[in-house]
Amino acid sequence: MVRWARVDTGEAAARAKGFEHPMRIGPPSSPRIDPVGGSGAAMTARPKRVTVHDLAAARRDGRRITMVTAYDWPTGRLADDAGVDCVLVGDSLAMVVAGRESTIPATLEQMIYHGEIVARAVARAMVVVDLPFPLQHLGVMRAVEACARILKETGCQAVKLEGTAGQAGVIEALVQAGIPVMGHVGLRPQAVHQLGGYRLQRDGEALRHDARAAAAAGACAVVLECVPREIAATITAELSVPTIGIGAGPDCAGQVLVLHDLVGLSPDRVPRFVRRYADARATITDAVARWRADVEAGTFPGPDETLG
Incomplete structure (x- = not known):
């Protein structure tokens, strides 16, 4: 996931009026009781964790799913306290945290490091960690080993994998290994050079094929990035698993944004599809x-x- 074409935010700010908070998945967040130190100190209240079954139920019941990025303990805690359903430790940290030009430089060790910090901060939301480039392209076993490390060493609940239908075999192997997977189709920032930049993806047949392949392979959800509304709506209607849109219109089963963009921490400009709150x-x-x-x-x- 990437902070796509950057434009002035005046229009986005104007659209913010009249926003209503969507229905949340699962039970409301419980108040936290922080430890005060020493034996017998108060324990942290742990609300019920959002799971892949909750995402499936949301899709079935027509409830909207919310997901935002987090890269450290404070942002993970803020996102969880806000009641979002999923927290994504995205490889966008290469851009947002490290100031790189793309997500490609993010490494497996960096994703594990940041993922472990965020997972400790988040008590309720489902924590999802990106599989960084190019691990899904180096063979099924390499991908399974990398995702197993992510799941084991971070304490997250799922991984996210960018790819076309060609990576369906990787998704299937991960699911068989007991690793929940979110697919990611449309604009794939890890393939930005192949795609010719951060552009709206308009090949409806290819997008539908990729999304169907990810769902058929066992993905628990599919992220649609920078896809025209009509195509995203068609894919959402076709899939039995939820779609989570970013720059893909309002008809997806859920929405995801970079936290720094929606709270106004990003410098100067944000993508057109962002609303700053x-x-x-x-x-x-x-x-x-x-x-x-x-x-x-x-x-x-x-x-x-x-x-x-």
Whole structure:
């Protein structure tokens, strides 16, 4: 998943009016009781985890699925506290966290490192970790070994795999190994050079073929990225598993966005399909600037922040 064509966000901000929170999957999040230290301290309340069965039930019952990215403990905790159904540790961390031009540089070790941190932060949502390039193309056993490491070493509940119908055999092998898999078709950021850039994918027959192959191989859901609304709606109607759209219109069974984009942490521009719900970057920049000014003026720390 990638932060696609970047445009000004004024239009997106205007569309934010009238937003209603979608129905959540599973029980509402329970209040957390944080440990206070020492033997016999209060234990953290653990709400029921969202599972692949909950996603299937949501598809069957017509409930919308929500998924956002997270790359560290604070964002994982924030996403979970907000009540989203799935938290994706995406290979987009190469762009969002590391400032790279694409997702291709993300490594297996990086995905495991960030995935383990996020999985510890998330109590309720289903945690999904991306399989980075090029592991799904190096043979079935290499992919199974890599995904087994991800599942075992991070504590996540599923992996996500970009690919065409040619990777259906990999998905099938992963499912047979007991590893839940989300497929990802349409714009595949790991194949950005082959696709000629971050472009809307319009080949309806190829997209339908890829999505059907992923579902038939056992994928628990299929992400549709940068697909025209009509094609996404057709695929959603054809599949028995949920589709999760990003830049694929409102007819998908669920939606996913990069958290940094939707809360306004991304610098300057975001994809056209993003709606910003906050301007966190401006808020944080202003807070740091005011702190700097207080330090320079000698008013921080004051009596309330001084120990002793």
